[in-house]
Structure formats: C-alpha cells, structure tokens
Amino acid sequence: MNLLKTLSAISSMTMLSRITGLLRETLIARAFGAGGMTDAYIVAFRIPNLLRRLFAEGAFSQAFVPILAEYKNKQGHDASKRLTDHVANTLVWATLLVTGIGIIASPLFIYLIASGLEEFDAAVWMTRLMFPYIAFMAFVALAGGVLNTWREFKIPAFTPVLLNIASILASLFLQQHLDKPIYAMAIAVFVGGVLQVAIQIPALIKIGMLPTLSWNPLAGMGDPGVRRVLKKMGPAVFAVSAAQISLMINTSIASRLVEGSISWLSYADRLMEFPTALLGVALGTILLPSLSKAQADDDQAEYSGLLDWGLRLTFLLALPAAVGMAVLAKPMIATLFHYGAFTDADAAASARPLIAYCAGLLGIILVKTLAPAFYAQQNIRTPVRIAMVVLAATQLMNLLFVPYLQVAGLALSIGLGACLNAALLYIGLRKRAIYQPLPGWPSFCVKLLLACALMGGAAWLGARQIDWLGLQHHAFLRLGALLLLIGACAGVYFAALLAMGFRVRDFKRIAR
Numbered sequence: 001m002n003l004l005k006t007l008s009a010i011s012s013m014t015m016l017s018r019i020t021g022l023l024r025e026t027l028i029a030r031a032f033g034a035g036g037m038t039d040a041y042i043v044a045f046r047i048p049n050l051l052r053r054l055f056a057e058g059a060f061s062q063a064f065v066p067i068l069a070e071y072k073n074k075q076g077h078d079a080s081k082r083l084t085d086h087v088a089n090t091l092v093w094a095t096l097l098v099t100g101i102g103i104i105a106s107p108l109f110i111y112l113i114a115s116g117l118e119e120f121d122a123a124v125w126m127t128r129l130m131f132p133y134i135a136f137m138a139f140v141a142l143a144g145g146v147l148n149t150w151r152e153f154k155i156p157a158f159t160p161v162l163l164n165i166a167s168i169l170a171s172l173f174l175q176q177h178l179d180k181p182i183y184a185m186a187i188a189v190f191v192g193g194v195l196q197v198a199i200q201i202p203a204l205i206k207i208g209m210l211p212t213l214s215w216n217p218l219a220g221m222g223d224p225g226v227r228r229v230l231k232k233m234g235p236a237v238f239a240v241s242a243a244q245i246s247l248m249i250n251t252s253i254a255s256r257l258v259e260g261s262i263s264w265l266s267y268a269d270r271l272m273e274f275p276t277a278l279l280g281v282a283l284g285t286i287l288l289p290s291l292s293k294a295q296a297d298d299d300q301a302e303y304s305g306l307l308d309w310g311l312r313l314t315f316l317l318a319l320p321a322a323v324g325m326a327v328l329a330k331p332m333i334a335t336l337f338h339y340g341a342f343t344d345a346d347a348a349a350s351a352r353p354l355i356a357y358c359a360g361l362l363g364i365i366l367v368k369t370l371a372p373a374f375y376a377q378q379n380i381r382t383p384v385r386i387a388m389v390v391l392a393a394t395q396l397m398n399l400l401f402v403p404y405l406q407v408a409g410l411a412l413s414i415g416l417g418a419c420l421n422a423a424l425l426y427i428g429l430r431k432r433a434i435y436q437p438l439p440g441w442p443s444f445c446v447k448l449l450l451a452c453a454l455m456g457g458a459a460w461l462g463a464r465q466i467d468w469l470g471l472q473h474h475a476f477l478r479l480g481a482l483l484l485l486i487g488a489c490a491g492v493y494f495a496a497l498l499a500m501g502f503r504v505r506d507f508k509r510i511a512r
Contacts, residue, residue: 013157018274020164025270026336027171028185033341037182039255039262040119044126045189046251047109048102048133060091060138061288062375063232065145067225069292072149081209086220087229088142088211095138102131113248114255114262126186136193143200146209149289155203157285162199163192232380246394246417250410253402260346261407267337268354268411275321276364283310284368291376303373307435310369315448318365320493323452326358327459328485334468335482344469353411360415366422373429386424390417451496458492459485 032038064087071080102109106127110120117123144156170188175181204210220226254261287310294302325332329351338347374383394417401409429435462485471478494502 013154013161016158017160017164018277020161020168022270022274022336024164024167024171025267026339027168029267029337029342029346030340031171031175032182033263033343033346036118036259037122037180039114039260040117040123041126041182041185042262042266043110043114043117043251043255044123044186045130046248047106047113047127048130048189050248060141060229060233061145062371062380063229064142065149065288066292066295066376066378067228067232068145068149069289070296071225073293073296077208083223083225084142084146084209085212086223086226088139089214089217089220090226090230091138091142092135092213093217095135099131099135102134103128106131113252117255118259122180122182126183129183129186130189133189133193136197140196140200142211143204147200147203147207148285149292150207150209151289152203152207153285155199159196159199162195163189166192166195232378246391246414249395250398250414253398254407254410257406260349264346264350265353265407265410267333267350268352268357271325271332271336271354272357272361272364275318275325275361276368279314279317279321279365283313283365284372287369288372288376291372295376303376303434304436305438307369307373307429308438311366311437312444314365314369315362315445318362319448319452320455320490322358322361323456324459324486324489325361326355327456328463328482328489329354329358331463331466331468331482331485334471335478338469339475347469349407352405352408356405356408356412357415359412360418363415363417363419363422367418367425370422370425370429373434374425377434382428383425386421386428389424390421393417393420447497447500447502451493451500454496455489455493459489462488 028038028041032041068080068083071083106124107120110117110123110127114123140156140159144159147153147156167185167188170184170191174187175184178184201210214220250265251262254265287306290306291303294300294306330347333351333354334347337350338344371383374380394413397413397416398410401412403409405412426435466478466481468478471481
C-alpha cells in the first residue's frame with residue numbers, strides 16, 4: 001500500500017468534511033452570532049461529544065484496532081468476525097446505558113461544566129436530545145476501526161460530512177420554523193448520527209464484517225478478546241480523557257468570562273481542527289493499523305521507519321500551517337464567520353485564541369503521530385501517565401495566562417500542553433528504543449524553518465493590503481482574496497523547498 005497516496009485520499013475526504021464543517025460554523029455564526037444561545041448549544045453538544053471521544057472513538061479505537069489487527073494477521077477472518085460481534089455487542093449496550101443516564105442527569109452535567117451559563121434550560125434540552133449521538137458514534141467508531149484494519153479508509157473519512165450536511169440544512173431551512181431557532185442544530189446532530197450509522201453498513205457487508213448484535217447485553221463478555229479490549233480501554237479512557245477534561249475545565253472557565261467567550265474559543269477551535277484533521281487524524285488513521293501489523297510481524301525496522309516517515313510529514317506540513325494561520329488569523333476569521341449577527345468585535349475576539357492555538361499546533365499534530373506508536377504495541381499506560389502530567393501542567397498554565405490573556409490564555413495553555421505531551425511521548429519512544437531517527441533531520445529542519453520564514457513574510461505583507469472586516473458585504477470578493485493569498489503563500493513555501501532540494505518522491509512510502 002502506498003502510504004502517501006492513501007494519506008492524500010484520506011486527507012481529501014477529511015478536507016471535504018472540514019470544508020462542510022466550516023460552512024456549518026459560518027452559517028451558525030451568521031444566524032446566531034456569539035451570544036448566550038450559541039454558547040448553550042456549544043456546551044450542550046460538548047457533553048455527548050466528550051463521552052463519544054472517551055468511550056467510542058478515542059479510547060475504543062486505541063484499544064480495539066491493535067487487537068483486531070493481531071486477530072486478522074494471526075487468526076484469520078472468522079476469528080476477527082467473532083471478536084467484532086462480541087465487542088460490538090458490549091460497546092453498543094454500554095453506550096445505550098450511558099445515554100439513558102445522560103438524558104436523566106443532563107441538568108447536573110450542565111451545572112458542573114458551565115454553571116455560569118445564562119441559557120441553562122436551553123442547554124439542558126439540547127443535551128438530552130443529542131445524548132443518543134454517543135450510541136450512534138459507538139457503532140461508527142467500531143465500523144471505522146474494522147474498515148481501517150481492512151485498509152478501507154475512505155468511508156470512515158467521509159462519514160463526518162453527513163453530520164455537517166444535516167447541520168447546514170437545519171441552519172438554512174429548519175431554524176426559522178422553531179420558537180427557539182438554535183434547537184434546529186441539536187435536531188441536526190441527532191439526524192446526523194443516524195446517517196453516519198447508515199453509511200457504514202454497506203461497507204461492512206462488502207468485507208463480510210457487519211457485526212451481529214444480541215438482545216443479551218452480556219453476550220460475548222466471556223470472549224478473551226473482549227476482555228483484552230476492555231482491559232486496554234480502561235487506561236485508554238484516562239489517556240483520552242486528559243485532553244477532554246482539560247477542554248471541559250476550559251469551558252467552565254470561559255463560561256465565567258465575558259459573554260461570547262465560549263463561542264470565540266469554539267470558532268478558533270474549529271479552524272484549528274482543519275489542519276489537525278487533515279494531517280494529524282489522517283496520519284494516525286494510517287499509522288495505527290500499519291504499525292500494528294509491523295508489531296505483529298516483529299518488524300522493528302519497518303516500525304521505526306513508519307514513525308520517521310510520519311514525523312517528517314508532520315513537520316513538513318504542520319509548521320507552515322501554524323505560521324500561516326497565526327499570521328492570517330484575522331483574515332480567516334473574518335472571511336469565514338464575519339456575517340450577520342457576528343460582529344467586528346466577535347471577529348477580533350475570535351482571532352486572538354486562534355493565534356494562541358497556533359503556538360501549539362505542531363505539538364497537537366505530533367501527539368496524533370507519536371501516540372499510535374505506543375497503542376500499536378498495546379502500551380496504553382505510558383500515554384496515560386504522560387496525559388495526567390500534561391493535564392496538571394495545562395491547568396497551571398491557565399492560572400498563569402487567563403488573568404492576562406482571557407480566552408486566548410485558555411487556547412495557549414492547550415497548545416503548550418500539547419507540545420509538552422509530544423515531547424514526553426518522543427522521549428519515551430527513544431528511551432525504549434522503539435524509534436530511531438533516520439539520518440538528515442538537522443538539515444531537514446533548517447530548510448523547513450527557512451521556507452516557513454519566507455512564507456510567513458509573504459503572508460504578513462499580503463494580509464496588510466486588505467481591510468478584511470470592511471469587506472463584510474462582499475463575501476465572494478473576500479473569500480477569493482483569502483484563497484489567492486493562501487495559494488500564494490503555499491507557492492512561496494513549496495517553491496523554497498523545491499529550490500533547497502525537496503522532492504515529492506522523497507516522501508513516498510510503501511507499507512509492507
């Protein structure tokens with residue numbers, strides 16, 4: 001399998017997801033601005049989304065994929081299917097139970113994470129409607145793990161687009177018919193979850209891996225493979241939860257700052273997710289099953305080589321993304337969100353946390369490249385210990401930054417915490433001799449820094465030529481100017497790399 005070609009395919013699907021996601025956020029900003037009801041929706045969605053990442057996507061995938069890859073490589077299709085059936089039954093029933101508890105306890109959850117929220121009742125109503133999203137995403141996470149192990153990457157990468165489409169349609173056609181228009185976005189989340197489940201089924205049938213569920217919640221609990229997955233999921237929940245707990249704490253802090261702070265942080269976060277998903281999530285998706293196979297084959301040279309390839313691509317693409325987004329923060333926020341109820345002040349306030357996030361973008365993406373190196377070896381305890389240290393460090397940084405930087409201080413703490421996380425993961429890999437860097441890293445980094453400096457200068461000069469906020473009523477002109485500027489910056493960066501000897505073929509890699 002050509003990993004670079006596969007990465008391009010996944011990134012293309014992910015880009016479609018992120019573009020539709022940005023369109024969704026643009027329409028939300030235009031319709032609802034950054035006020036109390038928007039804050040209520042963001043908080044309400046954050047609770048089921050947190051549990052989804054803890055129990056469905058994050059912790060589950062990290063525990064399940066390496067074990068499934070081991071079954072597939074050593075025991076064959078039938079054993080893999082039995083494992084998938086039993087794991088699916090356990091996961092779906094567990095998340096249904098969590099969903100029921102969550103619907104009942106929604107007021108308590110909202111109070112715990114955003115007690116300063118003005119639209120408290122609205123947040124409770126939307127949380128209850130969106131809680132079943134956890135169960136939907138549990139099945140989607142399992143399906144994605146199976147499909148990725150079979151190296152079928154496109155459907156899992158495309159799946160998030162369906163949630164965005166549902167949200168876009170709700171913001172355009174449903175919200176004006178409701179007494180509380182923001183409720184349309186909660187309805188869209190529920191519908192989007194159903195659609196994301198539905199698209200997995202044909203792909204699973206095609207490879208003969210559609211899970212068979214039982215009415216007995218305990219069916220399959222005696223399977224040794226299920227017990228192994230559950231045993232690994234425990235530490236994995238802590239590893240994933242560290243970042244999510246930090247996010248929840250930040251939400252609680254933001255709810256006590258000026259009104260709109262949660263929304264400003266969310267809009268900045270949405271833009272940060274663009275490069276994180278295009279590169280970090282896509283690389284992690286490819287690396288985990290490939291590293292798991294190398295581990296099952298006891299091929300340490302392949303294992304280390306895959307990591308080196310992933311790290312070089314991360315530096316190659318994440319560094320310019322961080323520089324470009326920091327310099328173009330205000331133009332990007334203005335172009336994407338500065339319409340309707342989203343004011344000049346909202347645009348300026350949202351740009352500040354985006355700039356702060358960029359300080360840690362490289363770390364955020366490196367974590368998604370380095371962590372799979374531990375997960376593929378079924379070592380989840382080390383990332384857990386590191387995550388706990390990072391959680392404490394992030395909150396200490398909040399104490400230092402937030403009083404002076406307000407909402408931007410929250411973003412800066414997350415970014416710097418991710419850099420600390422990446423550094424500790426790297427040290428752990430080197431100490432265990434899991435990863436040995438290939439020759440050429442010093443000159444590689446120097447060339448990247450020179451190219452980034454040239455690109456950053458071009459971005460700064462270009463951004464100064466346009467009054468981005470003044471073009472509020474000329475959406476297509478502003479969008480065209482931004483795309484032209486981004487294209488010119490990319491041209492400067494890659495032309496500089498080309499002049500210094502970089503070639504695409506140097507980053508091709510075939511997985512064994």
